[in-house]
Amino acid sequence: MIPGIEGASIDGPWGSDGPDYAQKICDxxxxxxxxxxxxxxxxxxxxxxxxxGNYCSPYYAAARRKGTAKAENHCAVNAxxxxxxxxxxxxxxxxxxxxxxxxxxxxxxxxxxTLQWKEHQLVIDLDEITVPFPSRLxxxxxxxxxxxxxxxxxxxxxxxxLWWPAAPSSTIEVNFKNPxxxxxxxxxxxxxxxxxxxxxxxxxxxxxxxxxxxxxTIVSYNTQSLKGTTHSLAIKIAPNGDVKRLETPDPVELxxxxxxxxxxxxRADSTCSVLRTLEDTPFYSRSLVQSTVNGKSxxxxxxxxxxxxxxxxxxxxxxxxxMPRRASKYPS
Numbered sequence: 001m002i003p004g005i006e007g008a009s010i011d012g013p014w015g016s017d018g019p020d021y022a023q024k025i026c027d028x029x030x031x032x033x034x035x036x037x038x039x040x041x042x043x044x045x046x047x048x049x050x051x052x053g054n055y056c057s058p059y060y061a062a063a064r065r066k067g068t069a070k071a072e073n074h075c076a077v078n079a080x081x082x083x084x085x086x087x088x089x090x091x092x093x094x095x096x097x098x099x100x101x102x103x104x105x106x107x108x109x110x111x112x113x114t115l116q117w118k119e120h121q122l123v124i125d126l127d128e129i130t131v132p133f134p135s136r137l138x139x140x141x142x143x144x145x146x147x148x149x150x151x152x153x154x155x156x157x158x159x160x161x162l163w164w165p166a167a168p169s170s171t172i173e174v175n176f177k178n179p180x181x182x183x184x185x186x187x188x189x190x191x192x193x194x195x196x197x198x199x200x201x202x203x204x205x206x207x208x209x210x211x212x213x214x215x216x217t218i219v220s221y222n223t224q225s226l227k228g229t230t231h232s233l234a235i236k237i238a239p240n241g242d243v244k245r246l247e248t249p250d251p252v253e254l255x256x257x258x259x260x261x262x263x264x265x266x267r268a269d270s271t272c273s274v275l276r277t278l279e280d281t282p283f284y285s286r287s288l289v290q291s292t293v294n295g296k297s298x299x300x301x302x303x304x305x306x307x308x309x310x311x312x313x314x315x316x317x318x319x320x321x322x323m324p325r326r327a328s329k330y331p332s
Contacts, residue, residue: 017148018117019166019191021108025071028064029195030055033108033115035124035143036301037172037187038288044183045082045278046174047286048124048141050108050115051075055198056284057095058316059325064197072098076323077113079128079137081179082278089278090179092128092137095325111326120145122189126176131322139176143187146170147241155223156201157231161194168209168217168237188217188301199307201225208266210291210300215239220249220267232267254302257285264304275299282318283309 025031030053038045053071054060063069078093094111102109106117112127124141145167152164172187188209205223212218221233234246252272254264257280266272270291279286289302309315 018106019108019115020105021103021115021117022105023193025052025193026195027068027070028197029053029071029193030198031071031191031193033189033191035122035141035187035189037143037174037185038299039174039183039185042299043084044174044181044185045288046141047078047080047082047278048126049078050110050113051078052101052103054095056310056319057323058319059095061197061316070098072101075101075110077110077126077128079113079126080279081137081176081181090130090135090137091322092130093323094128094131095323097326100326131324136178137176138178139174141175142173143167143189144171144173145189146239149237149241149243151243153221153233153235155192155205155221155231155233156225157229160196161198161201162192163221164191165217165219165235165237165243166190168219169211169215169239186211198305199311202305202307203228204263204304204306204308206264206266206302206304208268208272208289208300208302210270210289210298212236213293213296213298218246218269222265222267234267254287254289257287260285262304262306262309264302266302269293270298274302281322282315283307 032049032051035048052075054074054076057074060074076095081090096111100111108115114125116123122143128137130137149165152162155161155163167189170187173184175182203224203226207221209219216238223231232248236244249267249269252266252268254274259280260282262285270293272291275288275290277287283306285304287302289300291298
């Protein structure tokens with residue numbers, strides 16, 4: 001039994017030895033593996049998410065409205081490079097069907113992009129096309145992994161939606177051919193999985209992580225269900241993967257996103273302010289947040305997701321402009 005998910009209704013081992021890319025995913029469910037990173041000088045950054053059962057897919061949502069939908073037929077790699085001031089960020093997210101995906105315990109291919117887990121290293125060979133302005137996004141990412149976190153958490157309080165903070169204190173080496181750039185820095189890796197669409201349970205959630213002055217990573221995870229119940233989790237993850245639960249910090253209101261006015265709330269034991277808005281979409285935001293702890297500043301990542309916004313049909317009509325789907329013989 002994995003610590004933190006006693007009574008969970010998801011079967012099978014997860015969150016102990018590796019990503020298990022081959023694990024079974026139920027119809028209408030999802031799993032994703034999430035990576036974010038900043039360069040040592042904090043001028044370059046990236047986010048990469050490999051998704052099976054693409055939770056933000058309008059195509060998957062449309063298929064579910066017709067009945068049961070196969071998660072494996074809605075897969076994508078969402079890769080974004082955040083460039084220094086004055087340079088345009090590069091975004092890619094092409095949804096693909098089951099015939100474009102192969103996976104085993106330590107290997108996952110979605111289209112031309114592959115993820116290979118090799119003991120204490122994750123190697124990603126990325127090959128995607130950016131949108132809305134087409135260009136090649138091609139290169140290799142190597143993540144050196146510390147001891148994995150052994151705990152997974154039921155962020156809904158029941159176990160239908162799980163979160164595994166796999167390796168929050170990792171190092172990364174980025175080498176791209178298109179565009180031509182290389183850098184090293186700090187990386188964070190986690191994974192989420194669930195047996196139902198996010199919007200069937202969640203109204204809103206926010207997530208925030210930052211380095212801890214004494215080493216390790218502080219993470220705050222806060223969710224609100226459609227019924228109004230809230231769950232807040234605050235933990236410190238040591239470099240060796242050990243987890244310590246913390247008292248739930250006080251709520252902090254950050255400024256709303258500039259364009260779509262998504263609220264950015266969190267719980268934090270420090271002074272926080274938005275340093276840079278990385279993603280400002282109709283239902284989702286990702287930001288760099290500066291925190292001050294005992295007079296020392298730290299840069300962390302913050303996300304907000306408004307699932308009530310995602311369910312609106314006008315939002316889903318906008319999404320294909322940033323998320324094309326590769327044609328396939330496989331039915332939805």
